[in-house]
Amino acid sequence: MKFLIPAVLIGLLAGLLGALCGVGGGLLMVPAFVALLGVEHKQAVATSMAVIIVTAMAATANNSRIAGLIDWKIVAAVGLASAVAAWFGSDLMRSLSNQTLTRIFGCVLVLFGVRMLWKG
Numbered sequence: 001m002k003f004l005i006p007a008v009l010i011g012l013l014a015g016l017l018g019a020l021c022g023v024g025g026g027l028l029m030v031p032a033f034v035a036l037l038g039v040e041h042k043q044a045v046a047t048s049m050a051v052i053i054v055t056a057m058a059a060t061a062n063n064s065r066i067a068g069l070i071d072w073k074i075v076a077a078v079g080l081a082s083a084v085a086a087w088f089g090s091d092l093m094r095s096l097s098n099q100t101l102t103r104i105f106g107c108v109l110v111l112f113g114v115r116m117l118w119k120g
Helices: 004-021 025-037 041-063 072-095 098-119
Strands: none
Touching: 004 025, 004 041, 025 041, 025 098, 041 072, 041 098
C-alpha cells in the first residue's frame, strides 16, 4: 500500500499531460514507475501500456463529444498499423535488457525534445 499515493499522483499527472499534450504514457509513467515505484523498466513499459488504455478511453469519450475533433479515418489507419507494430514491439521489448531499454528511451526523449525545442 506504500505505493498507492505515488501511483495516484503519477496517474493524475499522466492523465493531465496526456489530455493537454497527447503525452503522459511512456513519457511520464515509465520513468516515474522506475524511480518512484521501484519497478524494472520492462514492467514499467508494460504497465504504462495497460494504463494508457484507460486514459485513452476517458479522453476519447470526452473528445468525441465535440463533432469533428477526432478524425476517425486517421484513427483507423494509424490504430491498425500501431496495433500490429505494438504486437511485435512488445516481443522485442521483452528480448532486450532493462539497461538497453532505458538507454533507447533516453535517446528517444532527447531527440524528440531537441526537435520540439528547435522547431516548436
